[in-house]
Amino acid sequence: MNRINNLFHTKNERVLSIYFTAGYPKLEDTLGIMEAIEEAGADIIEIGIPYSDPIADGPTIQESNLIALENGMSMKMLFGQLKDMRSTIHIPVVLMGYLNPIIQFGVEEFCAKCKEVGVDGLILPDLPMQQFLDEYKEIFESHGLRNIFLISPQTSEKRIREIDLYSNGFIYMVSSHSITGAKSGITEEQISYFERVKAMDLKNPRLIGFGISDQETFQKASQYSHGAIIGSAFIKILGQTPENQKEAIVAYLKKVKN
Template identity: 50%
Template sequence: MKKLNIYFTAGIPKLEDTTEIMKIIQDSGAKMMEIGMPYSDPVADGPVIQKAHELALKNGMSIEKLFEQLKSVKDEIKIPVILMGYINPVLSFGFEEFCKKCSDSGVSGLIIPDLPPVEFEKNYQKILEKYNLKFTFLVTPETSEERIKYLDSLSSGFLYAVSSSSTTGNENKTVNNEDYLQKLSEIDLKNPLFIGFGIKNRNDFEIVTKKADGAIIGTAFVNILLEQKDWKSKSVDFIHSIIN
């Protein structure tokens, strides 16, 4: 069975909604979740997730607050929880302290797209291993096969293949990049392959998971949290519409 990974930004629609959203994602049948750590300059994200970051920060979300929330439900959440964010806030917090808090809070892995692989190998890989945290790198259609293999060798958990090199949620990009998906499926990867960026519905999910182990949905889910008053039931309906 192909796996669905749902991304959302911590601290929206309201500051204390994070844990309820986590439970909804798990109970609705997703196999993994990514929680975005709000940041003031989310350069890789499109307008929807940028708006989510702004709202979360306005609501008072912080890394410290997020760890409190995660710790409060760590015994209830059984699917992997991955934190996704930018390196500057993590370094400001203190990288090893951050990893320790992740370990204490039930986090199983990290995605930090702007952490260069060379820096990762040199300064951070051993710290992550010390706290038993997985780390995921991203590849794009422009990434060479040699570099895909290199990033796969550094990754643990899964390899994140973005369906295009644009920002998240770009409506003009198609997930149906057959050549790219075929190329990825033919590489002997160490990790499971998950496809993300631009996946909005069941059809998109089915297209990309023909060639991959799973798919990541972010913008379409975050949009429900931002725009729907009855986001709780709409979130459940949305996840069911993808995998049921």
């Protein structure tokens, strides 16, 4: 069973997924950050593939992308860093990025590398569903990769049900129509959206992302879903604590979970 499916089969609530950008703050930090995330008790690791034009992301993640690229991070470099990750990393690992660098790398080669190093799923915000179904679904599935679609408050019920039909991992619920970035609290408007989707009784589990930053927002989001995703707030921690990185990661995530 794919590690993502196994996770939600065994743990059906308060799943914590952590996003960070590969090669940030330093080029060789990737595996050490992953190990600290798992040690701190997170359930999923999302690794951002640095890209020069991350359209869905706010200033914090944009800056981490720029720094990672300046550090020399590339797709080839990332797969080299991940080649032995399964000797220490046991939780699901998802790569998140944009379609263009994957096409440039070669979709078949990219998926083969993902399978080789032990990646479990992909989040590609700019991959249209029809293109996925027509061109990539068979390739992804043949390499054991789960494709995770995003929905937002503007996504129609018809579209959400279509996404649920063609998903086999989890659904990424974007909490608002804005770009990524830690916000202050969860609004009544967002709660109404969370409740609306929860009432649809979808077959796939749902994780809420964008604006989740601390124990309060994580717990609140988890009341309406199977858990939540933290990105920008975690990257800020990485940028602020380069010298005692592991200790800072463990302290922050334990505080979020507990």
